[in-house]
Amino acid sequence: MSTAADRVQAPFGSRTVTISGAEEIGPYSVFSCFDTEGPQPTAGQFYMLAAAERWGGGDDERPYLPRAISVLAAADNQLSFVLEAVGPGTERLSELTEGDGLRLVGPLGNGFRAPEEGRRAILCGGGIGVAPLAMLQQELIAAELDSVSLLGFRDYEHAAGAEFLIDAQVATDDGSVGHGGLVTELLLAELERDSTAVIYSCGPPQMLEAIRAISIATGVPAQLALEAPMACGYGACYGCVVKSADGSFRRTCLDGPVVAAEDLAVDWLAGER
Structure with a gap:
């Protein structure tokens, strides 16, 4: 939660992390990873995510574009994300399990600002x-x-x-x-x-x-x-x-x-x- 307009800045370029846990909650896929190279995000910011392997469609596996996914939780260098598989990209991300590689860029964008006093x-x-x-x-x-x-x-x-x-x-x-x-x-x-x-x-x-x-x-x-x-x-x-x-x-x-x-x-x- 921000107290000013300044955003948390993402490191330059993408980096590859390892999925540390994954589970299904109803129709949603939840997965976590440790990101020791990036800063702590604030609520409302997002990451561009892509599977490190098999990230593409068709016979030649033409690469998908990364998917913009909001952060569900962040603490002690661990990030958690939640998504629903609604297309080929999110379907592939929903298949990720512990030990799989995840490419990410972020945190990106502006997060929520703290409420004014009394509100x-x-x-x-x-x-x-x-x-x-x-x-x-x-x-x-x-x-x-x-x-x-x-x-x-x-x-x-x-x-x-x-x-x-x-x-x-x-x-x-x-x-x-x-x-x-x-x-x-x-x-x-x-x-x-x-x-x-x-x-x-x-x-x-x-x-x-x-x-x-x-x-x-x-x-x-x-x-x-x-x-x-x-x-x-x-x-x-x-x-x-x-x-x-x-x-x-x-x-x-x-x-x-x-x-x-x-x-x-x-x-x-x-x-x-």
Whole structure:
């Protein structure tokens, strides 16, 4: 959790580490590694990950692009990541087991900033977006700052992601776990009880847009960790740009992924690519 705009800087180039542990939690793959050459990341930052072997498709194994993955946990040089296999790249990463090699670049991007004094933190996420919120929750606990966690999932199977946070309130689209409906409904109820807060969020773009609109309408500040396809992770390719409130375009990897809700254009989602 940052207290200033300065980001933790990644070492130059990629490095190869060894998977120290791997497990499946519901539909999610969780794996850990020791990274003794990189600095400690902050919640909201991400890494570009690639398997050290068999990282490609087709007969000639044409290499995949690295995948941008948020940090789930970081302590004592050990990093943990969580992902769901939704394509060939994440499918290959989900196959990694103890002893396998992992190429990584990071930590990259801007992380979450600490709440202003007197404001409590509301963590509101969905799907695989729970990863940076889990790390943020641990940072808040360490700093003895109050927080509440609200998580949304599509169904019972995916609601297993609530295990990554402590005492989270859960909403599911099909009503199989917790509140039947959208996690933003839990958020609105929480703000009605006490609006002296800061919203921290990560999840699907449609959910982030709903939270951006809630933030603007209520005047409650929000920090949104955007998810976007990335080819490089350090601003060279301009493949992850989003439209800002001033009409300019910002690179999610370099100017984000965490941005203030008020800094996004009303139609930022329409221009996402």
